Amino acid sequence: MPVIDDKGRLFGKINIIDALAILFVLAVIVAGVALVTGGDNSTSKTSTQTVVFDIGQQPQYIIDAIEEGSVEKEAIVAVKNKTVIPAKRTDIPLNCTDQVRLTVALTVSETADGLPMFKGERLYIGRQVRLDLWTTIVNGTVVTLRSQ
Incomplete structure (x- = not known):
């Protein structure tokens, strides 16, 4: 019996x-299901990383609103440390500090290449990140990345 007859x-x-x-x-259905369910996601595992953010000049009420300790909001685990460097120049308003740095524990995912991802975007030194810390929201620049 031939595979294809006359x-x-x-x-x-x-x-x-x-x-x-x-x-x-069938191929279109399989591709559609893979697209809807996420298919082969490039992020494979999650880990906790300690990230130091420079949030720049902040009014005292913002600094007071940032509490050290557990946050458990989105991918932010905890604020480990808040470092405030007082203003030494006279051109800075009295209610602001010269620099504020936050050490924050974040839950990050890793790509197949091992690159850290935070909120769906690559995490790298110099990146601007918006941090929702429950009591306040601040924008900071990544200064240091460390795995825990």
């Missing part, structure tokens, strides 16, 4: 054109 039927049962159409429809 009438163009596969194993004498189904037309080869119909078989190809069925395979195409």
